[in-house]
Amino acid sequence: MSARTSNNTVHTLTAVLAIVITVGVAVQAFLAMSSFAGAGADAINVHRVLGIGLLVLGVALVGVAIGGYRDNRGIVGHAASIPILMVAAVGVAKADSWLGGLHGFLAVALAVAASSLAAITLRMRRG
Secondary structure, three states: OOHHHHHHHHHHHHHHHHHHHHHHHHHHHHHHHHHHHHHOHHHHHHHHHHHHHHHHHHHHHHHHHHHHOOOOHHHHHHHHHHHHHHHHHHHHOOOOHHHHOHHHHHHHHHHHHHHHHHHHHHHHHHO
């Protein structure tokens, strides 16, 4: 495998993981709002399980970034921000009052971070 092919593989894998996380955050929002709109505990349970899966993907994304972009601290840091935002969102999920509102705000920040990482790495792929 040539260096160019290897780089394209890393760029593609990074972008795909970031896009899946972005879409997963949108599904998370749907599940949370469905719960409040009457779907109840079932929607929140799926929200929690999907959240764990997204966290696993976030950690995998950091691994790919460390392995594929070891000379690019900006990409590695950008990728690392994703699971950090996830853990922060989980940390405030059950907080009372105004602090609990940060859960949704951090989800928006997470979606922006993941989608921008996907865009950056896709641009890198194109050369």
